[in-house]
Amino acid sequence: MRSSAWVPLTGLAALAHGASLSDICTTSYATTAFPATDLIPGITLDPSSITTALVTNSSVTSDFYPSSVIDYCNVTFAYSHNGRDDQVYLQIWLPDPSIFQNRWLSTGGGGYAINSGSSSLPGGIIYGAASGLTDGGFGSFDTNADAAMLLANYTLDYETLYMFAYKAHWELTKIGKAFTRNVYNVTDDEKLYAYYQGCSEGGREGWSQVQRYGDEWDGAAIGAPAFRWSFQQTQHLWSNVVEQTLDYYPPPCELEKIVNATITACDPLDGKTDGVVARSDLCALHFNISSLIGEAYSCAATAGSHYSSATPAQNGTVSAQGIQVAQTILDGTHDSAGKRVYFSYQPAAAFDDAATQYNSTTGQWGLEIDQLGGEHIGLLVYENGTTLDSLAGVTYDTLKDWMISGLLQYYSTLQTTWPDLTPFHTAGGKVIHFHGEADASIPTASSVRYWESVRSVMYPSLSYNASAAALNDWYRLFLVPGAAHCATNDAMPNGPFPNKNLEVLIDWVENGVVPVTLNGTVLQGENEGQEQPICAWPLRPLWNGDELECVYDQASIDTWHYDLNAVPVPVY
Numbered sequence: 001m002r003s004s005a006w007v008p009l010t011g012l013a014a015l016a017h018g019a020s021l022s023d024i025c026t027t028s029y030a031t032t033a034f035p036a037t038d039l040i041p042g043i044t045l046d047p048s049s050i051t052t053a054l055v056t057n058s059s060v061t062s063d064f065y066p067s068s069v070i071d072y073c074n075v076t077f078a079y080s081h082n083g084r085d086d087q088v089y090l091q092i093w094l095p096d097p098s099i100f101q102n103r104w105l106s107t108g109g110g111g112y113a114i115n116s117g118s119s120s121l122p123g124g125i126i127y128g129a130a131s132g133l134t135d136g137g138f139g140s141f142d143t144n145a146d147a148a149m150l151l152a153n154y155t156l157d158y159e160t161l162y163m164f165a166y167k168a169h170w171e172l173t174k175i176g177k178a179f180t181r182n183v184y185n186v187t188d189d190e191k192l193y194a195y196y197q198g199c200s201e202g203g204r205e206g207w208s209q210v211q212r213y214g215d216e217w218d219g220a221a222i223g224a225p226a227f228r229w230s231f232q233q234t235q236h237l238w239s240n241v242v243e244q245t246l247d248y249y250p251p252p253c254e255l256e257k258i259v260n261a262t263i264t265a266c267d268p269l270d271g272k273t274d275g276v277v278a279r280s281d282l283c284a285l286h287f288n289i290s291s292l293i294g295e296a297y298s299c300a301a302t303a304g305s306h307y308s309s310a311t312p313a314q315n316g317t318v319s320a321q322g323i324q325v326a327q328t329i330l331d332g333t334h335d336s337a338g339k340r341v342y343f344s345y346q347p348a349a350a351f352d353d354a355a356t357q358y359n360s361t362t363g364q365w366g367l368e369i370d371q372l373g374g375e376h377i378g379l380l381v382y383e384n385g386t387t388l389d390s391l392a393g394v395t396y397d398t399l400k401d402w403m404i405s406g407l408l409q410y411y412s413t414l415q416t417t418w419p420d421l422t423p424f425h426t427a428g429g430k431v432i433h434f435h436g437e438a439d440a441s442i443p444t445a446s447s448v449r450y451w452e453s454v455r456s457v458m459y460p461s462l463s464y465n466a467s468a469a470a471l472n473d474w475y476r477l478f479l480v481p482g483a484a485h486c487a488t489n490d491a492m493p494n495g496p497f498p499n500k501n502l503e504v505l506i507d508w509v510e511n512g513v514v515p516v517t518l519n520g521t522v523l524q525g526e527n528e529g530q531e532q533p534i535c536a537w538p539l540r541p542l543w544n545g546d547e548l549e550c551v552y553d554q555a556s557i558d559t560w561h562y563d564l565n566a567v568p569v570p571v572y
Contacts, residue, residue, distance in 0.1 A: 021096040024183060025054040025073030033182035034077070040174055042082050049078040049089075060122035063487055063499055063523060064197065064223075070125045071096055079175065081137075084159065088137035088168065092176055093121045094130050100184050101128030103193045103506070104177050106169060106209070108133075108202025110486070111372070112144040114164060116202060123197060123502050130183070132176040136160075136168040146375065150385050165413035166208035173209065173216055193509065197502055199223030199486035200442065207450075208416050210431065214424025219509040221501040224435045224442050224486050227450065228571070229414035230406025231342050232442060233380075234399055235333055236373030237391070238344065239354035241399060242328045244391050248321040249365045253299035253314035255351040258326050261292050262348045263492060270481070271543035274527075276495040278481030278541045280346035280437050280444070281556035287347065289326060292318045311358050329354060332443075332562070333399055339566035341400045343445045350440040350484070350491065367391065372441075377402065380410070400566055407569070417450055417572040419457040421475070430508050431475040432501050432515065434534075436483030438492060444479060448560045451477040451537060453572035465552075468538055477537040478518040488523050496520025496532035517550065 023029065030050045037045040053074040061067040073094040078087050094100075105124035109115045115133035124131025135141045138148040138160070145164040151157050177192060186192050194217050196206045203225030210220050226232055243249050266283035267273055277283055295318045304310035329351065332344040345351075357368040374388035381402055382388075407415060421429075435447040454475065459467035482495025489495060498504075498520050507513040517533035532548075535541045538557050539550035564571050 019097050021071055021073055021094075022054055024094060024097060025052050025075075027052050030075050030077075030183075033179060035175060035178035035182065039178055040171060043079055043171065044082060045079040045175065046077065046087075049076075051076050058122075060126075062119060062122070063497055064120070064199070065123040065126055065499060065502065068122065068126050070122055072121075072125045075179075079171075081159075086137045086159075088163075088171070089135045089141065090132055090172055090175060091115075091121075091134075091141060092130055092132040092179060093125055094180075094183060095125045095128055097184060099128045100130070101193075102184075102186060102191060103127065103129035103195060104173075104180050105129040105131040105502070106133075106173050106176065106194075106196045106206075107131060108169070108196070108198025108205035110200045110202055112146040112164075112375075113201065114138070114145060114168060114205070115141060116198075117141065120197065120202070124195075127502055127506060129193075129195065130176065130180040132172050134168045134172040136163045138163075146379055149379060150383065154383055154385050156380075156383055161413055165416070166205075166212055169205050169209055170213055170216075173213070177216075193218045193506075195502065195505065195509075196220040196222070199225075201226045203227075204229070204414075204416050210421060210424050210429065211416065211418040214421060214429060215427040217424065217427075217429050219430045219432075219505045221432045221505045222434075223501075224439055225416070225433075225447065225450075226442055227414075227416035228446060229410055229416065230380075231403045231571070232446065233373060233376035234402045234406065235342050235344070235443070236353050236370040236441075237377070237388075237394075237399060238333045238342075239329045239351065240367060240369055240373070240391060241394055241396060242325055243354060243356070244367060244394070245396065246321065246325055246328065248319075248325055249356040249367060250319075250322045250325055250354065251299075251314045251316065251365050252311070252355060253297045254316065254318055254322045255326060255354060256299065257295065257297035257318055258289055258292055258322070259348060259350055259491065261295060262287065262289060265291075266348055270541050274494045276482035276492045277348040277438065278495075279556070280348055281540065281553075281559040283347040284559050285555065289330075289347075290323050293320055293323055294318060309358065310360075325354070326351065333403075334396060335400045335566045336395065336397050337566075340562060340564050341396075341403060341566040342564065343443050343449075343562050345440055346437055346444050348482075348492075349438040349444075352440040380414075381406065404567060407567075407571075417453065419450070419453040419572045421454055421458065425458075425474055428509075429474065430505065432478070432498075432505050432508075432518065433476065434478040434480055434498055434501065434518065436485060436487070436489070437479045438482050438489050438495075439485045441485040445560055445562065447477060448479075448537065449562070450572065451475070452561070457572075472536060473514075476515060476518075478534045479537060480520065480534055481532075481541065490524075493525030494522055494527045496530075496534060497523050498534060499523065517548075 107120035114136040269282040270278040333342040482492030535550035
């Protein structure tokens with residue numbers, strides 16, 4: 001029995017498993033393998049839009065898959081939503097039939113981008129998967145959602161919002177899986193494994209699929225997801241409002257000194273001195289940055305570029321004002337009554353949101369509004385199409401109001417924190433969720449909170465340890481020592497990074513090999529190539545000589561749990 005999406009195929013299409021890559025990489029072949037044009041009700045696929053391009057000996061490298069040389073067929077085509085006069089383009093890379101392993105991979109984007117271009121697709125080819133991305137209908141593969149989300153009268157285009165939030169990826173999956181089955185002649189009684197991989201906004205997009213369409217997926221490798229959107233995007237402004245409220249704008253070199261000194265002080269707390277803070281929780285418990293007051297800092301002048309302004313040489317000592325700013329940022333968002341609204345970054349993470357700009361006329365450092373936070377307020381709070389260019393009158397309470405009102409407005413779209421994953425779990429799905437412990441864009445605690453929310457909602461009658469074990473059977477969270485946002489960290493180059501997550505996920509899904517620890521590889525620095533295991537939450541790393549132990553430490557676990565008592569509803 002063929003899939004309901006199957007259309008009559010030529011003899012060439014029916015022999016896909018015996019064909020070469022050049023055989024299947026033609027417009028005529030792709031046309032014969034095209035899904036039924038009415039595969040999804042309300043959507044019309046356009047076979048006349050098909051293009052194909054054969055690519056061979058392409059060298060690819062990334063933090064998310066091993067460096068490789070690959071061959072693939074790049075197929076693009078379009079579809080439209082009936083009555084909308086729109087056009088959504090998909091790009092699908094097809095591996096050679098000889099290496100195809102009955103796998104489909106969807107990939108996500110970052111920031112306001114719904115895809116990561118060609119940087120994510122190679123991971124699927126390496127592991128024998130057809131790999132796809134979408135342009136969301138925003139105008140091109142390079143057009144971001146923020147460029148398409150407002151109508152001419154500066155009101156929100158809700159169809160674009162829904163496409164960005166979850167619809168476009170669901171459509172990509174349904175269409176991509178049907179096309180893949182047809183290309184490789186995978187019948188209904190054969191398994192086509194479906195995987196997702198993405199980080200940051202791409203991680204949020206992945207969770208949007210797992211939460212809503214769980215039975216579509218076999219596995220997801222998700223990094224540092226940008227979910228809890230109204231909190232996440234607004235909290236980028238927390239550092240700016242702290243500086244404004246305390247009326248001190250630290251020179252970048254002062255904050256860099258605080259970070260580097262924190263790394264030096266907290267590096268040994270995991271039992272291993274390697275330039276990496278693997279236990280930011282112990283750092284929070286045992287290191288007081290106030291001890292750095294009076295320590296000298298020095299940074300050379302920098303030349304300006306197209307992307308940044310020139311800065312003068314910076315020399316001085318860490319001030320009490322600088323420490324107050326840094327500590328207030330680390331304490332996380334609070335309202336004027338001192339109640340907690342949200343959390344912040346871990347000790348030893350960079351203070352990227354607190355970047356200040358130099359005024360060459362006054363010779364002073366001043367406010368530089370974080371772009372992501374400022375755009376969120378302009379686009380999705382005020383809906384005026386401009387980025388916030390002033391924080392005049394903005395207080396801690398203003399940030400709280402923005403976060404809570406955004407929670408209400410975008411709960412069903414961008415919040416993406418639904419904690420009941422029963423359909424996905426029942427279907428046998430597996431998740432590898434990772435987050436850099438020194439992430440300076442999305443707080444690491446954000447991922448911990450979601451994992452804990454799923455644990456408490458799905459296993460309410462079990463003890464903490466029993467519920468954690470039950471959840472770890474199919475959903476594992478790994479905090480990556482020293483890693484930055486979806487990337488390695490130049491400030492801690494000896495830290496591992498999990499660049500084989502898709503391989504590990506496939507082994508878990510298809511062969512039942514549980515990732516008790518996650519494989520990490522040092523991708524830079526003096527220890528490049530060294531393999532290091534990464535512990536699964538809630539266990540934390542502790543080295544005993546050259547042996548890593550993953551230990552249960554209640555005091556450390558407690559540092560990751562926050563009472564958001566300024567918010568009147570549960571925040572998953």
